[in-house]
Amino acid sequence: MGRLQVVPLLEVVRETRDTVTYRFRADIGGLPGQFVMVWIPRHDELPMAFSYLGPVKGITVRDYGDATHAFADFLPGHRVGIRGPYGNAFRLAGENVLAVAGGSGMASVIAAVEAFAQQGAHVTTAIGARTAEDLLFVDRANASGEAHVATDDGSRGFHGFVPALAEKLMDREKFDQVLTCGPERMMKAVVDAATKRDLPVQAALERYMKCGIGICDACAFDGQLVCLDGSIFTGDQLARIEDFGRYRRDKSGRRVPV
């Protein structure tokens, strides 16, 4: 199952000023929403959701810290360690789907958007970013349905945060499935908006991880484990999880605000 494989990068694509896609072949399966632990040799090992499925898999990584910064200099042919896939997957139930992504959360959402489209669902994707330059996978989302964008600075599309755009879309038509990935407070707003309208909703959570396989308790989420019980949680589950949108665990296990 999750044995470590060290594989060369086949392709490295800069998506935005701080976000890069890495493509590789590994002898593993993978479903939308699942993740792999990616060993960036000499730097760190981090959980990354699939942004591309199929024989040549992909992950799309925002440069947010030392290890991801070093990773940004990796070139095709450089080797990384991959183990997984881990976690549950987005449940692909629904005919008229709203996908809401904030920032690099689009990396995880796009795999589900394409899977929904392939099975014939109508998919509307709301993509949020700080500026027009930071928007991720708008073309891919358009190819799988209808893409709407929101930017914090108004440089493209809706001027404001993506949950507000998502609420407008929810009031415009009747969706039967909502999924979301992005900063946690953003997801909380989307989950609350969907729940208020009695729409089923799934959110892809992110937590600091060490093992990825359900033993170390680093990603503990009120008795649930993000790596094993998640990383996708339903609105019903999240309603019972006090930490959602409020607390995470730091590397030492202390409960701190998100």
Added chain:
Amino acid sequence: MVDLRTEIAGLELRNPTMLASGFLDETGASMARVYEAGAGAVVTKSIGPEPREGYLNPTVVELDAGLLNAIGLPNPGIVEYEGEVKRALSSGAVVIGSVFGKDAREYADVAAKMAGYGVAAIELNLSCPHAKGLGTEIAEHEDAVLEFTKAVKDAVDLPVLPKLSPNVRDIAAFAVAAEKGGADGIVAINTVKAMAISPELKMPVLANRFGGLSGPAIRPIGVRAVYDIFEEVEIPIVGVGGVGSGRDALEYIMAGARAVQIGTAIIPKGLGVFNEVTKEIASVLEEIGLKSVREAIGVAHG
């Protein structure tokens, strides 16, 4: 009906399985979940005096033989940990507090605070094989095991159970030292010092380079250690290392253990492993004509 209850230094357990330290025990809610899944007791993550982040990843390597880890003793520190212990206790769980420090005074201070939170016993992590200056040196000197055990015994009114390292020439001698220090029981074994290398990257996989091996590969090492310790001390023994079935548990029990701890087997089996092990212990004991776990303890010594 086979009587599955067991007792270690006055601590009564509903069955002889415990959650091993380092697994699903950094948070109270996770420990509660493990207890509710059927463990007889849960041992906390090893807690030190201050918050500690542990090592950079990779911190675990899954192998055919088991699990290699060098997590590096991450923990929120004993002060912050109070809420986690209380949360676990509120579920009714029997909680054993695992502690570490850099010297006898730190062990005693952390243990005293842990005792104040309401745990049922103290486990001393004297043997983490991969944390510099913490445990390793202690585990390699019998007189230090004696001294640290004594310091903690003087600081708490609870059963004190030193957990011993297999990375020594004669583990039974360390058990004897712990007993002389006043230990109420022995936990054996901690992980076996080990390494994995990536040929493609020409480097060790773990960020810490070496770590501790757990899982099926170390079970025969643990069973032998418990067998040897049983010959040398009077105090009860808790067996740990590669238990994933009732038959595995009975190897330890027949070598002399009164209970076993389970950790790595959670990876393939999930939390159902505790009930599964307990049920298989009962069915094997019944098959061989024993009426209780108690009757099976140490029988392999003839």
